Amino acid sequence: MDLIPLEHILLLSATLFSIGILAVITKRHAVVVLMGIELIFNAANLNLVAFSRYDPTLLQGQLFSLFVIVVAAAEAAVALAIVLRVYQYFKTANLNEVVTAENK
Amino acid sequence: MLFYIFAILAILSGAYMVLTRNLLYAGFSLLITLLSMAGIYVLLFADFIAVTQLMVYVGGVLVLLLFGIMLSSRVHDKSVLSESVNKIWGTLVAGLILVGLSYAILKANISTLPWLQTANLDVLGQQKSTVQLIGIKLMTDVVVPFELASLLLLMALMGAAYIATDKQNT
Numbered sequence: 233m234d235l236i237p238l239e240h241i242l243l244l245s246a247t248l249f250s251i252g253i254l255a256v257i258t259k260r261h262a263v264v265v266l267m268g269i270e271l272i273f274n275a276a277n278l279n280l281v282a283f284s285r286y287d288p289t290l291l292q293g294q295l296f297s298l299f300v301i302v303v304a305a306a307e308a309a310v311a312l313a314i315v316l317r318v319y320q321y322f323k324t325a326n327l328n329e330v331v332t333a334e335n336k
Numbered sequence: 337m338l339f340y341i342f343a344i345l346a347i348l349s350g351a352y353m354v355l356t357r358n359l360l361y362a363g364f365s366l367l368i369t370l371l372s373m374a375g376i377y378v379l380l381f382a383d384f385i386a387v388t389q390l391m392v393y394v395g396g397v398l399v400l401l402l403f404g405i406m407l408s409s410r411v412h413d414k415s416v417l418s419e420s421v422n423k424i425w426g427t428l429v430a431g432l433i434l435v436g437l438s439y440a441i442l443k444a445n446i447s448t449l450p451w452l453q454t455a456n457l458d459v460l461g462q463q464k465s466t467v468q469l470i471g472i473k474l475m476t477d478v479v480v481p482f483e484l485a486s487l488l489l490l491m492a493l494m495g496a497a498y499i500a501t502d503k504q505n506t
Binding site for chain 2: 254262285307
C-alpha cells in the first residue's frame with residue numbers, strides 16, 4: 233500500500249491557507265472574506281486528517297476535524313446573518329464603505 | 337496519482353476564487369475546492385469526514401454563502417463584483433506565509449518523526465470504514481465536546497435567526 237507523502241499534503245494545506253489569507257486581505261466584499269475564512273478552516277482540517285492516518289486506532293485528528301467543521305458551520309451561519317443585517321442597515325456589504333459610512 | 341489531480345484542482349479553483357471579481361464565480365469555484373477536498377479526505381482514509389464535508393460544507397455552508405451573495409447584492413448590478421484592495425501587500429503577506437510554511441515543512445523532515453515510524457498502519461487495511469470507531473469515540477471519549485457542540489449549534493441557530501429578523505415589522 234503506497235501512501236501519499238505527508239509533505240505533499242502539508243504543502244497543499246499551506247498553499248490553501250495562503251490563498252485564504254490572500255482572499256481575506258485583498259477582497260472587500262464581506263461574503264468573499266467569509267469564503268477565505270472557510271478555505272483557512274479547510275486547510276487546517278486537511279492537516280488534522282493527514283496526521284490522523286498514522287493514528288488509526290484512536291482517530292483523534294479526525295474527531296478534532298469533525299468539531300472544527302461544526303464550529304465552522306456555526307460561524308458561517310452567524311456571520312452571514314450579521315452580513316445581511318449590515319446590508320439592510322448600510323445598503324452595502326463592502327467592508328470599506330461600511331467602515332466609512334456615516335452613522336445614520 | 338488521484339491525490340495530485342484533486343490537489344491541482346483545489347489549488348486552481350482556490351486561486352480562481354481570489355482572482356475573479358464576480359462573487360458568483362467565486363462561490364462556484366469554492367464549490368470545486370470543497371469537492372476536491374472531500375476527495376482528498378477519502379484518499380486519506382477518512383470516509384466519514386469526507387461525507388461530513390460534503391453535507392456540511394457543500395450542502396450547508398456554500399448554499400448559505402450563495403444566499404448571502406444573492407441577498408446582499410443585485411446580480412445584474414456592479415455590486416455583484418467585489419473590488420480588491422491592498423493587492424501588493426496582500427500578495428506579499430500571503431506569499432511570505434506560503435514560503436515560510438513550505439520552508440518549515442521541507443526542513444522539518446516530518447516523515448522521520450518517531451511516532452510516525454512506529455505507527456501501526458496495518459489497521460488501515462483491515463478496517464472497512466471509520467464510522468463505527470468514530471461513533472463509539474463520540475459517545476465515550478469525547479462526549480462532553482460533543483454535547484457542547486450541540487449546544488453551540490443551538491446557540492448559533494437562535495442567534496442567527498434573532499440577528500437576521502427584521503425588527504421593524506414585528
